[in-house]
Amino acid sequence: MPSTLNGIPASPGRAGGRVVRVAEPPGEPAAAPEPVDPVAEAARIAPAVELVSQRLTARAATVSGDAREVLEATVTMVGDPALLENAQQLVTGQGRPAARAVWEAANQFAQMLSAMGGYMAERARDVHDVRDRIVAELLGLPAPGVADLEAPAVLVASDLAPADTAGLRPGVALALVTEQGGPTSHTAILARSLGIPAVVGCARAWSLGEGAAVTVDGGTGEVREVGTLDEAAAFAAAASVTAEWDGVGRTADGHVVALLANVGDGPGAAKGAADGAEGVGLFRTELAFLAATEEPSEVRQREIYTAVLSAFAGKPVTARTLDAGADKPLPFLSLDGEPNPALGVRGLRTARVAGNGSGVLDRQLSSLAAAAKETGVALKVMAPMVATAEEAGWFVQRCRAHGITEAGVMIEVPAAVLTGDEIMREVDFVSVGTNDLAQYLFAADRQSGPMAALNDPWQPALLRLVGMLGESSARTGTPVGVCGEAAADPELAPVLVGLGVASLSMGSGALAAVGARLGGLTVDQCRERARAACAAADPIAARRAVAALDG
Helix, strand or coil, X not given: CCCEEECEEEECCEEEEEEEECECCCCCCCCCCCCCCHHHHHHCHHHHHHHHHHHHHHXXXXXXXXXXXXXXXXXXXXXXXXXXXXXXXXXXXXXCCHHHHHHHHHHHHHHHHHHHCHHHHHHHHHHHHHHHHHHHHHHCCCCCECCCCCCCEEEEECCCCHHHHHCCCECCEXXXXXXCCCCCCHHHHHHHHHCCCEEECCCCHHHCCCCXXXXXXXXXXXXXXXCCHHHHHHHHHHHCCCCCCCCCCECCCCCECEEEXXXXXHHHHHHHHHCCCCCEEEEEHHHHCCCCCCCCCHHHHHHHHHHHHHXXXXXXXXXXXXXXXXXXXXXXXXXXXXXXXXXXXXXCHHHHHXXXXXXXXXXXHHHHHHHHHHHCCEEEEEECCCCCHHHHHHHHHHHHHCCCCCEXXXXXXXXXXXXXXXXXXXXXXXXXXXXXXXXXXXXXXXXXXXXXXXXXXXXXXXXXXXXHHHHHHHXXXXXXXXXXXXXXXXXXXXXXXXXXXXXXXXCHHHHHHHHHHHHCCCHHHHHHHHHHHHHCCCHHHHHHHHHHCCC
């Protein structure tokens, strides 16, 4: 009897096709025998590292936006001098075979990142991917991950490395199903940006056999094994009949909802503009800093920002100031180690706690203002990790000092929701980062597989917080947007609008689906969906309650 599996919805859409199981990593290499010539054995590591780096660099050159950012970050991990040096020393000093030495050195690096928490903990998965690719090369085994697909297929894996997901082609990779991962994992984020349906955290996904015919519903998390490929194709064909989006964000009765793009670099901004974004709701400026050993000059920052802003001349662009701190350590910010980085000095706190942080913020604001003047965008700037109205007011003053007239804050901390009226009276707008807000609301690390269900954006408790912000917005007249991954879900977007959200920012690949869905509903229908979702007991019930309103 065909089986039905349920996982966590990670990227909306429906697909059907044959299963291709993704090759597993080579596993832990043996610690023996000791090499006869340790120097020669150690010398094998650098060429393997270089070959893996070249392959990933070549793949990065074929993509843009979020996918390119992830691949380039992985390439940086491959080329880390400390990783290479530590592995070589394990060979020459402790007699490890080359593959085993890479395994141990990479694991030490990954453990260090995991202990740091937050953003750096997210990089641990990248290190494991790098480790597996280098080990496979040293052992003469096929590279782990996704091979070139000869025909369209549904990919099934224990997990997918970010580098694998980033290189996928929509239409060839019909859908992704993984046993591990959560809705804010790199796999999920990239799948959404590429428009590929995905279900993660799907127990027993590995039971789906190679070549089996399956259907995947990325909106409900359901994966079904069906009798034939024709049945799978019919499921996908029925789902593909959707309304067209005319490029204007609005409901069926004309209520305006700005549909914006999340971007991090020039190519990503160009893609967002090409996909029809009405502006940028989240420009992640920290990507200009994370690979830097010293603070980029104002001239360099201006160049980087101009490359992004120029794609949206005449349109609104919201830049988030440096989202760094203990969990994203930067050499030029003198911050001491913290026992719990996720609850430490990050975001706007770096400018107020670190000795030279305020100077970094002022130079960034100056550079953003200059780039906006040069490109003609309507610049809006917001600060991350704001918890109080006093912090919000301080940031607005810094923006005004640099001639920035639209200043806002990210809502990522439950305290900021509870004092929403006070904060909104200090700022010109607020934007909800649903990923971090869920993490802090549920005390559940967004990168923890076992905690993935708690970070589901359909959690009624999370939606109720967004509703509270909508009420604060109505009282104060300060608009509220959402720039977390929740905005990319075509079924959740109407719920957010019904809760009082005025703008939605997402990976640009989701714009058309979200725009078409909103265009088919009135504001009252969005509010009805919001009430149904918030009244539900859990995320599954919330999805079902909203789906039931479609009849």
